[in-house]
Amino acid sequence: MHELSVCQALIEQVVDIAREHRATGVERILLRVGPLSGVEPALLTTAFPMAAAGTVAEGARLDVEGSPVTVRCRTCGHEAEVPPNRLVCPACGDYRTEVRSGDEMLLARVELITASAAPA
Amino acid sequence: MCDTCGCNVTPGNRHLLEPEGKLYRAPDGRVAVHVLQGLLSENDRLAAHNRAHFDSHGVLAVNLMSSPGAGKTALLEATISALSGEMRIAVVEGDLETENDAERIRARGVPAVQICTGSACHLDAHMVHDALHQVDLPGLDILFIENVGNLVCPASFDLGQHRNVILLSVTEGDDKPAKYPVMFRAADLVLLTKTDLLAVLDDFSPERAERHVRALASEAPVVSLSARKGPGMDRWIGWLRSEVTAHRERVARGETRRPAIQPDGEHLHQAHEQGHGHAGRLAPPPRPGG
Incomplete structure (x- = not known):
């Protein structure tokens, strides 16, 4: 369950961003996580409240957006969506492909609450 | 030039201030920050x-x-x-x-x-x-x-x-x-x-x-x-x-190498090193369908 370590790293980044923008709270965090990143979105969602407790991100909503595994063949140029354990080119069968998406583990967007959001 | 009447908004920066833009600030003070930085x-x-x-x-x-x-x-x-x-x-x-x-x-x-x-x-x-x-x-x-x-x-x-x-x-x-x-x-x-x-x-x-x-x-x-x-x-x-x-x-030769492991590529790492902050400007755009 390394998702807790990943969440702790995420919280450090979010806390820095909130400080930069003088935010009083964090409303929503959007991640982009592909199946080849080695991180399980459901476990991230479970670990998040523990990592966020006592920080400016406590109570924030965590959304995790998936991404399909796609490869581009270096031999024939074909680009296709493939299963995570079958990264060969579905057109010509060559294994010399590059992963175009599906290995991301990214903090995509943070929605902050700033002081002016507080009721006057 | 001010934020009050909108006279500092030009065709060149308008996209930044729109709801999906980096500098968008909703009327209630909410700010959306685009980051695109590796979680690790x-x-x-x-x-x-x-x-x-x-x-x-x-x-x-x-x-x-x-x-x-x-x-x-x-x-x-x-x-x-x-x-x-x-x-x-x-x-x-x-x-x-x-x-x-x-x-x-x-x-x-x-x-x-x-x-x-x-x-x-x-x-x-x-x-x-x-x-x-x-x-x-x-x-x-x-x-x-x-x-x-x-x-x-x-x-x-x-x-x-x-x-x-x-x-x-x-x-x-x-x-x-x-x-x-x-x-x-x-x-x-x-x-x-x-x-x-x-x-x-x-x-x-x-x-x-x-x-x-x-x-x-x-x-x-x-x-x-x-x-x-x-x-x-x-x-x-x-x-x-x-x-x-x-x-x-x-x-x-003054070079090194990283192992085959490539969670989202060298470019993000470089973006972090150069930008030293939030790599939104330097990281690649979101991939289609992502």
Whole structure:
């Protein structure tokens, strides 16, 4: 369950961003996580409240957006969506492909609450 | 020019202020910040720092990963014997508990630092960095990092190593690369271990194991060996010798290399280094359909 370590790293980044923008709270965090990143979105969602407790991100909503595994063949140029354990080119069968998406583990967007959001 | 009447909004910056833009501020004071930064960028930064330490002393760092009991420590024992008097070796051992593995290595006359991770299922760059304070890097040719036995979590953490070696013992089943694609995709070399047992295991095919590795678009060599009985060890030792030589040449040219592990690519790492902040400006745009 390394998702807790990943969440702790995420919280450090979010806390820095909130400080930069003088935010009083964090409303929503959007991640982009592909199946080849080695991180399980459901476990991230479970670990998040523990990592966020006592920080400016406590109570924030965590959304995790998936991404399909796609490869581009270096031999024939074909680009296709493939299963995570079958990264060969579905057109010509060559294994010399590059992963175009599906290995991301990214903090995509943070929605902050700033002081002016507080009721006057 | 002001924010009140909107006279500072031009056709050139309007997109930044619209709801999906970087500088969008909703009427209620909510701010949306686009980041696009790797979740483990702090770990990656320290891993790069570790790698720079290794390079400054011309040390090749090799990360060994496998499930528990695949024979990582036995391989290291046999490797130390084979390279005795030729290469100066040290080992960083990762386990949840005990000094057992470090003691086995020290018994061979090689320095070993044990990291006990407690309940953590992987090593990270910080743990390795702390362990490096007890390692005499200037006196070394190869530093082995024996990761926690686990085919899942260690794959996600760059430690600063130059090469990933993944062991698959023949008692485990030849479809492990299909079951754990994230781990096996990170391999620079796959070692099929305990092959002396193949005589009594009729359900493990080294050819099938290699086909599963190729299905992950991996060009990593797949080498069969038995650390206890000897066959195949010469290919592994030959690989190590050529890696040490290649690494010295790279370092002499002022270059380094990262292992096959590529969670979202070098470009993000570079964006972080250059931008030192939030890499939204420098990172690539979101991929279509992502």
